[in-house]
Amino acid sequence: MNTESIDFQAFIEWDNNPFILFSAQGKILYLNNAAEILFGYVSKKELYDIALSYAPQSFGYKTTSLALNYDSFIFHAITIGYENEEQISLRLYNTPRIKPTRKIETDKLIVTDINILLEANIALFRTKNTNPLQLLTDQDLPPFKLNQNNFSKLLRKTFDTFRASDSIDISLKLLVGQHVIIENKKEAIVQLAIHANGRYADTDDVIRTLASESQIKCILNEHAIKLEIPLIQ
Amino acid sequence: METFFTTSDKIQHIIKSFNLTKTLYISSIIIGEAHTGKKSLARYLFPNVLLVSGFDQQEVENALEKHDELIITDFEKLNNHSSLDFTNKRIIATANYMGNPALIDELFAFIYSMPSLQERPGDVTYLKDLYLKEARSTLMIEDNTFESDEIHLNLSKNSKSLKKSIFLHLVKHSMDDKDIKRVLYHYLLKNLDGNDGYREHLALYEIPLIEAGLKKFSSQLQLSRVLGINRNTLRKKIHEHRID
Numbered sequence: 001m002n003t004e005s006i007d008f009q010a011f012i013e014w015d016n017n018p019f020i021l022f023s024a025q026g027k028i029l030y031l032n033n034a035a036e037i038l039f040g041y042v043s044k045k046e047l048y049d050i051a052l053s054y055a056p057q058s059f060g061y062k063t064t065s066l067a068l069n070y071d072s073f074i075f076h077a078i079t080i081g082y083e084n085e086e087q088i089s090l091r092l093y094n095t096p097r098i099k100p101t102r103k104i105e106t107d108k109l110i111v112t113d114i115n116i117l118l119e120a121n122i123a124l125f126r127t128k129n130t131n132p133l134q135l136l137t138d139q140d141l142p143p144f145k146l147n148q149n150n151f152s153k154l155l156r157k158t159f160d161t162f163r164a165s166d167s168i169d170i171s172l173k174l175l176v177g178q179h180v181i182i183e184n185k186k187e188a189i190v191q192l193a194i195h196a197n198g199r200y201a202d203t204d205d206v207i208r209t210l211a212s213e214s215q216i217k218c219i220l221n222e223h224a225i226k227l228e229i230p231l232i233q
Numbered sequence: 234m235e236t237f238f239t240t241s242d243k244i245q246h247i248i249k250s251f252n253l254t255k256t257l258y259i260s261s262i263i264i265g266e267a268h269t270g271k272k273s274l275a276r277y278l279f280p281n282v283l284l285v286s287g288f289d290q291q292e293v294e295n296a297l298e299k300h301d302e303l304i305i306t307d308f309e310k311l312n313n314h315s316s317l318d319f320t321n322k323r324i325i326a327t328a329n330y331m332g333n334p335a336l337i338d339e340l341f342a343f344i345y346s347m348p349s350l351q352e353r354p355g356d357v358t359y360l361k362d363l364y365l366k367e368a369r370s371t372l373m374i375e376d377n378t379f380e381s382d383e384i385h386l387n388l389s390k391n392s393k394s395l396k397k398s399i400f401l402h403l404v405k406h407s408m409d410d411k412d413i414k415r416v417l418y419h420y421l422l423k424n425l426d427g428n429d430g431y432r433e434h435l436a437l438y439e440i441p442l443i444e445a446g447l448k449k450f451s452s453q454l455q456l457s458r459v460l461g462i463n464r465n466t467l468r469k470k471i472h473e474h475r476i477d
Binding site (some may be wrong): 048150152 | 254
């Protein structure tokens with residue numbers, strides 16, 4: 001089959017896996033849509049360094065399996081390739097998201113003002129800790145359906161990881177333009193983000209489990225926990 | 234209507250958290266030493282909610298089936314936790330100790346720890362005045378002469394021992410000689426035995442006599458005069474009873 005006349009650029013452009021073409025000097029010659037979003041979370045230099053470190057010894061393509069984690073982006077492998085001395089390409093493979101095995105029973109959820117649960121958990125946190133806390137919240141968030149008990153447990157566990165942290169910043173906001181599909185319905189997403197100078201990671205597994213039970217995406221890193229909560233109506 | 238008084242920041246935060254979550258269907262537990270006011274706090278916050286005790290497993294299980302909201306006291310006494318389903322219920326439990334931390338963690342969204350009275354000096358003052366009033370009224374004591382600062386406040390069992398120490402203090406201070414004789418009579422009736430009873434029990438009289446005398450008259454010489462005994466006899470008694 002003659003493929004010479006086919007322009008493959010659009011296929012790469014709209015590939016969900018990030019693709020970047022660097023020059024020999026580390027400049028970006030081309031990047032696709034997915035890579036453009038990725039650069040919001042990782043520096044050009046970091047990815048270029050990865051490309052050089054995992055490049056094949058001579059011309060050609062080499063795929064290496066490794067775990068990379070940038071905020072909510074998780075990759076399980078990369079392919080580095082070059083056919084001349086001028087250009088080197090990097091392709092990152094998204095780790096497929098595991099579909100929750102547990103179905104969320106939306107009829108059992110109770111319409112809740114998330115700000116109340118958040119405030120109550122802050123009060124609980126303050127019975128045990130005196131760390132300074134800053135809260136920036138959106139009081140206009142509409143009430144939405146939640147498993148109140150489960151979500152409270154998740155909040156308690158999340159806050160507990162900051163028990164020895166200074167300058168804890170809590171923010172609650174609607175992620176404009178982002179949605180998640182639950183039970184075939186498109187739902188908006190509220191993000192609860194807690195940042196501090198550091199945190200304990202001893203209960204991260206429990207946090208992940210509790211979050212997944214409520215269809216909440218959690219992003220855990222060294223200094224922060226972000227919970228992306230579906231605003232189920 | 235129950236009231237609950239506290240000056241403790243920790244408890245104020247607990248109350249705030251409860252007030253915020255009052256209308257939500259979540260499970261909370263207050264854990265703390267006995268007699269620190271856990272049950273009173275739960276009653277104060279949820280005056281109309283059915284209260285059951287963990288001493289009766291069956292009662293708790295039946296109540297859980299019929300009610301959406303429930304106060305469970307003595308939660309640590311329940312022996313079968315697997316049958317408890319708190320989904321979409323408002324549960325307020327109290328426990329004297331944690332028991333199985335993993336289980337508590339699993340069952341409850343809000344886990345509060347109630348500070349003991351030792352950690353709440355402001356609350357001790359308040360309770361002391363409250364119990365003094367109660368003791369005065371119960372014991373029908375109108376006399377106002379004794380110093381309430383002199384009361385030795387026992388906080389080892391929180392409000393229970395505090396109350397007891399106040400009642401005992403008031404009883405002791407309101408006795409006349411007839412009462413003291415009655416008290417001694419009952420004590421001796423129970424304890425008199427052996428072959429040296431007179432000498433052994435003389436201390437009951439001599440020790441308080443000398444201790445009070447020394448406090449009141451400060452010097453042994455003066456006290457011996459007041460007591461009308463020889464100074465050497467007094468010294469001997471002091472030594473004998475090891476009074477410093």
